[in-house]
Amino acid sequence: MLTVQFLSTVRLGVKSLMLHKLRSMLTMLGIIFGVCSVIAMLAIGEGASYEAQEAIKRLGSNNILINSIKPPEDTKQSGAGRGMMLDYGLTYKDGSRIQTTIPGVKRVLPMRIIRENVRFNRSEVPCQVIGTLPFYTEVVGLEVVRGRFLSHVDEVHANNVCVLTVGLAQRLFPYEDPLQHSVKVDAFYYRVIGLVRETGTAEQRPQKAKTEGEPIDNNLYIPLATSRTRFGEVLMRRSAGSFEVERVELHRITVQMEDVSAVETADPQIKTVLSRFHDKNDFEVIVPLQLLRQAERTKQIFNIVLGSIAAISLLVGGIGIMNIMLATVTERTREIGVRRALGAKKRDITTQFLVETVVLSVGGGLIGVVVGILTPFVVSHLTEMKTIITVWSVFLAFGISGAVGIIFGLYPANAAASLDPIEALRHE
Amino acid sequence: MTASPHELMLRIVGLRKTYELGGDNRVHALCGVNLNVERGCYLAIMGPSGSGKSTMLNLLGCLDRPTAGQYFLGDEDVSRMDDDELSEVRGQRIGFIFQSYNLIAQLTVLENIQVPLFYQGRNLKESHDRCVELASLVGLADRLDHRPNQLSGGQQQRVAVARSLVNDPLMILADEPTGNLDSKTGAEVLDLIDRLNRGGKTIVLVTHDDRVASRAHRIIHMKDGLIDREVVNRQIEQPGPAAVLQNS
Numbered sequence: 257m258l259t260v261q262f263l264s265t266v267r268l269g270v271k272s273l274m275l276h277k278l279r280s281m282l283t284m285l286g287i288i289f290g291v292c293s294v295i296a297m298l299a300i301g302e303g304a305s306y307e308a309q310e311a312i313k314r315l316g317s318n319n320i321l322i323n324s325i326k327p328p329e330d331t332k333q334s335g336a337g338r339g340m341m342l343d344y345g346l347t348y349k350d351g352s353r354i355q356t357t358i359p360g361v362k363r364v365l366p367m368r369i370i371r372e373n374v375r376f377n378r379s380e381v382p383c384q385v386i387g388t389l390p391f392y393t394e395v396v397g398l399e400v401v402r403g404r405f406l407s408h409v410d411e412v413h414a415n416n417v418c419v420l421t422v423g424l425a426q427r428l429f430p431y432e433d434p435l436q437h438s439v440k441v442d443a444f445y446y447r448v449i450g451l452v453r454e455t456g457t458a459e460q461r462p463q464k465a466k467t468e469g470e471p472i473d474n475n476l477y478i479p480l481a482t483s484r485t486r487f488g489e490v491l492m493r494r495s496a497g498s499f500e501v502e503r504v505e506l507h508r509i510t511v512q513m514e515d516v517s518a519v520e521t522a523d524p525q526i527k528t529v530l531s532r533f534h535d536k537n538d539f540e541v542i543v544p545l546q547l548l549r550q551a552e553r554t555k556q557i558f559n560i561v562l563g564s565i566a567a568i569s570l571l572v573g574g575i576g577i578m579n580i581m582l583a584t585v586t587e588r589t590r591e592i593g594v595r596r597a598l599g600a601k602k603r604d605i606t607t608q609f610l611v612e613t614v615v616l617s618v619g620g621g622l623i624g625v626v627v628g629i630l631t632p633f634v635v636s637h638l639t640e641m642k643t644i645i646t647v648w649s650v651f652l653a654f655g656i657s658g659a660v661g662i663i664f665g666l667y668p669a670n671a672a673a674s675l676d677p678i679e680a681l682r683h684e
Numbered sequence: 685m686t687a688s689p690h691e692l693m694l695r696i697v698g699l700r701k702t703y704e705l706g707g708d709n710r711v712h713a714l715c716g717v718n719l720n721v722e723r724g725c726y727l728a729i730m731g732p733s734g735s736g737k738s739t740m741l742n743l744l745g746c747l748d749r750p751t752a753g754q755y756f757l758g759d760e761d762v763s764r765m766d767d768d769e770l771s772e773v774r775g776q777r778i779g780f781i782f783q784s785y786n787l788i789a790q791l792t793v794l795e796n797i798q799v800p801l802f803y804q805g806r807n808l809k810e811s812h813d814r815c816v817e818l819a820s821l822v823g824l825a826d827r828l829d830h831r832p833n834q835l836s837g838g839q840q841q842r843v844a845v846a847r848s849l850v851n852d853p854l855m856i857l858a859d860e861p862t863g864n865l866d867s868k869t870g871a872e873v874l875d876l877i878d879r880l881n882r883g884g885k886t887i888v889l890v891t892h893d894d895r896v897a898s899r900a901h902r903i904i905h906m907k908d909g910l911i912d913r914e915v916v917n918r919q920i921e922q923p924g925p926a927a928v929l930q931n932s
Contacts, residue, residue: 261805271790594786597747599775599803599851601768677747681782 286573291624387483593680613665621657779848
């Protein structure tokens, strides 16, 4: 019985709103934009953080990265005494120390990363020459596209072989099959034995990497032993008329743990072990898992900021609704008086106008949800930005729009109900 | 409902209404009015503006509460009721006919007739037949789905008459029902009201048109918040108990 009456009140509300289609539509726009922006902004935020998390996950959540860094005090010295040899960074011994002392370590992958130009025929491309061990593929996500990766035999014999990433191969060999050709790095030739692709590498990656100065798809892998013999431990770098001489054994050690749970206990242990042998602060430990957590936190803040911006637009929409409802109450004072005379209680009038406001805001909310779900697709299509629409954001936006209707409808509805019936009937 | 011609429908004892205008400034709109109205009576209230006519109408229609005095509508004193109770009394016992029709613009003829029932929580589907019947009573059976703005003034007022009947009220209160109508359509509406009265309805009509008032059994003239004089119209036959409007 009550629901029947409620339904007819809703029907009445719709009818009253349809009487002023343009006005109702304009009022709804505020809510439509509000709901739409809540959903769209959260979708964009979610997409951005998803990409960041994917990038971190690519480093491997089981892994701990240790990088050699130039100690800050030495940078100052090198400015004073040019040509001095810098001796810093991780050593081969560090690798074996970690392997033997830290519990839960599965593999320790040493890497030498040298910036050099690689040449084939007349083309010359800058790249990273990475000297590493055959199990690189298992520690870092890498997909062998053609040929094979470095083997144990290559390592033992310090063979002059190399594996190219697909991007680099395309730049070096635009018209030829790179396999079985040899490329020249520095003074030596290396036979190309395989092509690899970094897994999870998105299409836009090279473009993005270029701006960061870190061409990820520009790697050339050679056996670690080859790297040691061909390049030596002492590296010379010419830059802007001067040159620096560095002595670095390893540029990076990637420690792969048996289990994710071991990662966080191992992190301080590695730091302790290494700091005993490194007086200078010449290494950094990166734990992707921690980065992931941090990204998670950043995402939360991001969501809160975007959410509040969108919520403010909903608020503005709500104020618009309240404004128009107050005008409607004034305009329909006579109707209110008639209804009161015909037996409507104050409560009935409150319900009528509240329902009308909620119909307006929920109607706007529904349209907003539809537009809000479509918007991220358009954004993704136009900007290649990843967007993810979460179910909770849709419910949140819709829920807020309903709440806005009730909150901003209460005042006009009460104003309508508290009109004196005699005055209201006399109103012109 | 058993109807005897001398049963009192409405009894007013020492009704006063004073408006406080702030400070010591008071307006005594009604200064102790006594009035009895029998069932089936057709009463006209006349008087110049400022005579307390409108205040009387508001009090009779339970739109306002008196400052002092008692008002029995049927057998209940409605002068001390709260807002919600007054709403119920209006919805169940009084039928209103206004000068400017006061139909609700967004509703159809049929829906307008249903409005009083809606607020009593009655099932509108069940009352549909009764509303159609009332619409045909006022000669608008073919206009059920029209909106007020598609009707002439006379038609709108006839819808208002049908609406005033839908809750089977004890009394129909008409405030200048012909004020906005030309004399021909006005006469039609008044004929309709006459018919309702012959059918046994108690009518209270407020007007300052003598010709309109001449249709009533009793005419009271108000002046300075009191009943100045009363005229009983002998020419019109008082309705007998047999003539009761058949309500389903």
